[in-house]
Amino acid sequence: MMKKTYLILLISLFIFSCKDEAQDADIENSDEYESLVLGIPQSQIDSIRDSEARKQPILKKVSYELDSATAIDVMLPVGNFLKDYSFSSKIALTDPNSTSENEDSEPEAVISIQNAFSDGDSDELLLVGKSTDPNIFPVSDIKKFNEPEKILFEDKNALLYVDGFGRKLMYYRQYNPTNSTYYLYTAEVPKYNDPKMQYAALFSIYKKAQNLLAFGKETATENLTWDKVKPSLSEIELKNYNVYYTSLQKELKYFLKNNDSVNINKDKIQFYLYRDEDHSKNTFDQVGFLATSQYSGVFGDLDFENRMYSGYFSQIYDSDDEFKFIKKISDNSILVSVTRVGYSSNTTTNYIISSIKNEKGQFYLISPTNEEGSSVTALMNDYFSKHLKI
Amino acid sequence: MMRSIFPILLSALTIVSCNPVGKTITEETPVDGQLVNTVENLDLKAGDELVIWGKMDASFLKNDNVPIFDLRYNLSLDGKTIENQTVPMFAGNDKIIKSTYEIRKEEEQEDDQYTDERTTDSEAPTEKIVEPTKSDWSFEQEVIRIPIKKEGKYTLDYKANSNDEDADSMFTKVAVIIRKK
Numbered sequence: 001m002m003k004k005t006y007l008i009l010l011i012s013l014f015i016f017s018c019k020d021e022a023q024d025a026d027i028e029n030s031d032e033y034e035s036l037v038l039g040i041p042q043s044q045i046d047s048i049r050d051s052e053a054r055k056q057p058i059l060k061k062v063s064y065e066l067d068s069a070t071a072i073d074v075m076l077p078v079g080n081f082l083k084d085y086s087f088s089s090k091i092a093l094t095d096p097n098s099t100s101e102n103e104d105s106e107p108e109a110v111i112s113i114q115n116a117f118s119d120g121d122s123d124e125l126l127l128v129g130k131s132t133d134p135n136i137f138p139v140s141d142i143k144k145f146n147e148p149e150k151i152l153f154e155d156k157n158a159l160l161y162v163d164g165f166g167r168k169l170m171y172y173r174q175y176n177p178t179n180s181t182y183y184l185y186t187a188e189v190p191k192y193n194d195p196k197m198q199y200a201a202l203f204s205i206y207k208k209a210q211n212l213l214a215f216g217k218e219t220a221t222e223n224l225t226w227d228k229v230k231p232s233l234s235e236i237e238l239k240n241y242n243v244y245y246t247s248l249q250k251e252l253k254y255f256l257k258n259n260d261s262v263n264i265n266k267d268k269i270q271f272y273l274y275r276d277e278d279h280s281k282n283t284f285d286q287v288g289f290l291a292t293s294q295y296s297g298v299f300g301d302l303d304f305e306n307r308m309y310s311g312y313f314s315q316i317y318d319s320d321d322e323f324k325f326i327k328k329i330s331d332n333s334i335l336v337s338v339t340r341v342g343y344s345s346n347t348t349t350n351y352i353i354s355s356i357k358n359e360k361g362q363f364y365l366i367s368p369t370n371e372e373g374s375s376v377t378a379l380m381n382d383y384f385s386k387h388l389k390i
Numbered sequence: 391m392m393r394s395i396f397p398i399l400l401s402a403l404t405i406v407s408c409n410p411v412g413k414t415i416t417e418e419t420p421v422d423g424q425l426v427n428t429v430e431n432l433d434l435k436a437g438d439e440l441v442i443w444g445k446m447d448a449s450f451l452k453n454d455n456v457p458i459f460d461l462r463y464n465l466s467l468d469g470k471t472i473e474n475q476t477v478p479m480f481a482g483n484d485k486i487i488k489s490t491y492e493i494r495k496e497e498e499q500e501d502d503q504y505t506d507e508r509t510t511d512s513e514a515p516t517e518k519i520v521e522p523t524k525s526d527w528s529f530e531q532e533v534i535r536i537p538i539k540k541e542g543k544y545t546l547d548y549k550a551n552s553n554d555e556d557a558d559s560m561f562t563k564v565a566v567i568i569r570k571k
Contacts (some may be wrong), residue, residue: 243425250426250547254464254474264424 037150037162039195045152048196051235052203057211058219058232066109072128072181074212076113078221078229079237079376082126085112089125089186091171092145093137107184113208116269116376117240119190124205126212127184134175136182142171153206160206167191168202172209185209197236204234221374226383226390229376241380245390248273252356252363252388261311269377272312272366273356278305280361287355287364291334296324308353312366313338326350327373332385335373352378354385411441411487411532412571418445421459421564423551429568432544439571440465440536440546444479447528447563450494454525456480457554457562461533464547467540477534479550479564485532494524530567 035041059075064082066072076082088110107129112122139159143151146169148161159171168189175182187209189201211217230238244264251262251273261274279286286306295302299309300319309319322339329335333354340347352373356363365385369378380390416429434440442463446456459479465472538544548566556562 246428247424247426250428250464254466254471254547255426255462255549262424266424 034150037166039166040199044196045199048199048235049153049203052200052207055204055207055232055234057207057217058224058229059211059214059217060221061215061218064109064111066128072109073215074126074183075214075217077208077211077232078219078224079233080113080115080208083112083114085110085122085125087122089127089184090122090188091142091169091186093127093142093184095145107182113185114268115237116266117237118268122188123190124185124187124208127186129182130180131175131182132180134177136175137173137184139171139173152202158206158209160202168198170202170205170209172206172212174209174213176213183212185212192236197239200235204236207234221372224374224379226379229379230390241376241390244269244271245380245384248365248384249388252358252360256360256363259307259311263312270367271377271381273363274307274311275361275363276307277361278307283362285355285357285362287332287334287353290325290336290353291328294325297322299323308364308366329373329378330382330386332356333373333378333382335369335378352381354381356385356388358388411443412439412569414567414569415440416566416568418565418567421550421566423549423557426547426549427566429546429548430543432546432568432570434538434544434570435541436539438538440538440544441569441571442533442536442546442548443530443567443569444533444550445528445530445565445567446480447565449526449561450559451525451527452522452556454523454527455556456527457552457557459550459552459557459564461548461550461566463534463549465536466545466547467542472544473536475534479533480531486529487531489527489529491528492526494526533566535571 038045057077060078061073062076062080062082063071063073074082093107107127109128111126111128112118113124113126118124139154139157142159143154146161147163148159148169149164150162151159152162152168153160157173160169162168170185170187172185173182174185185205185208187202187205189198189205192198192201233241247264248262248271256262256273256275259275259277261272264271264273276286278284284304286304286308289304298320299313299317302309302323309317309323313323317338317340321341322337324337324339326335326337329352333352335350335352337348337350340349350369350371350373351366352369354365356365365381367377367381369375384390415432419427421427432440442461444459444461448456458481460476461479462476464474546568550564550566551557557564
């Protein structure tokens with residue numbers, strides 16, 4: 001008898017020992033169902049919302065040409081840009097079951113709003129069109145034509161909700177009577193593993209939408225520093241940027257030896273970090289040298305030992321392309337331009353080159369940037385070159 | 391006598407059934423050759439062994455040639471490097487577990503099932519040329535064991551990349567798993 005019991009026990013233990021805890025299949029009351037739809041408790045969502053709402057966005061004006069005759073202006077946080085897009089929004093604006101096509105109510109343009117981490121083109125869209133009806137595409141319609149499982153926030157112009165698949169979505173409408181133009185901002189949050197990050201992204205997008213036409217709030221880019229931009233970024237953006245800089249920090253600390261380099265080349269963000277053996281031995285700093293010499297010429301004529309061209313730029317440029325010092329950004333960083341001489345036209349791209357010195361030697365960090373060297377990447381690179389973190 | 395053996399056997403079996411290769415500390419993490427991966431707060435005691443495993447999941451392998459990767463790692467305790475090395479990953483044939491292997495059928499006979507997955511080469515298939523054997527192979531392989539001499543909370547930074555062009559193929563998925571024995 002004893003043996004048998006043991007045997008059964010043994011078998012059952014064998015079966016259950018590696019299994020996860022059995023899941024509760026019964027979802028009886030609606031509270032449980034609601035928390036299942038939300039993914040995390042409402043109180044956590046509220047605190048994420050408050051924390052994103054407190055952030056003061058740093059905005060710049062961005063223009064977009066609808067056609068050769070008309071352009072629209074919008075305000076976007078630094079690090080964001082507009083891109084052409086030609087498909088429709090994931091949020092239905094009109095009755096998807098209706099067969100009648102109403103030409104008047106079709107938006108004229110669908111534009112994708114992107115940042116360095118946008119996964120696809122369709123996550124955040126701006127739909128722009130003309131109408132005499134200031135109440136066109138009301139929130140009540142959006143609720144009717146889509147299937148919000150749980151509404152997180154709703155007012156006259158905004159709807160933030162979770163749908164039956166757990167997707168977090170936003171609809172935000174604005175109307176400008178002076179040019180009879182409506183602006184519809186629709187967004188679906190990318191599927192980050194952590195639901196907290198999804199909500200941080202959602203409320204950050206909501207803030208972006210609220211400021212879309214806030215033309216009085218522009219920040220002058222010449223005075224921007226990473227210290228000013230950092231508190232304005234959403235949790236998710238900071239986390240994403242940190243992935244790169246933590247990796248660069250470890251490369252400096254543990255992995256880059258001799259003339260080793262690392263090339264982080266993602267869709268919308270690029271870094272090239274390398275150690276220069278010769279400069280390390282001779283305590284030579286090409287960033288200071290280029291600033292003093294105000295170099296302007298072709299790569300091939302650079303008159304000091306360097307791995308700038310052979311390491312990074314040779315992947316993109318020929319040795320007779322033009323390399324020019326533009327300005328000093330700080331003691332550690334300079335802005336340069338590289339011009340590729342083409343058959344019909346020349347293309348110029350700007351780069352920030354930062355010098356990083358540590359006990360292991362002389363390193364350089366190169367990234368593409370804008371004409372002023374004021375892109376978020378440039379601000380972060382310059383800060384990183386001094387503090388080895390962002 | 392019998393009675394006292396059973397509980398021991400029982401507990402031994404339950405432990406063994408879960409732990410053939412040690413305790414998994416991090417689940418498989420896909421390798422991104424451009425970025426350093428970091429595992430923090432590794433609770434290790436003297437006598438433990440930290441074991442780094444590589445996971446290969448390859449389709450359409452030519453002649454079973456798996457691309458070899460270099461794994462660079464740095465193990466540190468309180469900011470001080472304990473070990474910093476570069477070791478090959480998938481270089482030999484030993485210490486392989488969870489291996490599943492299947493030969494891809496010849497193209498001529500597979501019109502229906504397999505052609506969709508193939509790249510749409512514009513080259514016309516030449517009949518008589520002997521194609522290399524294509525296979526699907528997925529396995530886990532021990533890369534390195536690191537014996538721990540001092541108790542503490544360790545940090546492991548690692549990076550894996552390969553010079554083999556097959557390593558970049560969308561049909562080759564490589565991941566790293568950290569275990570402890």
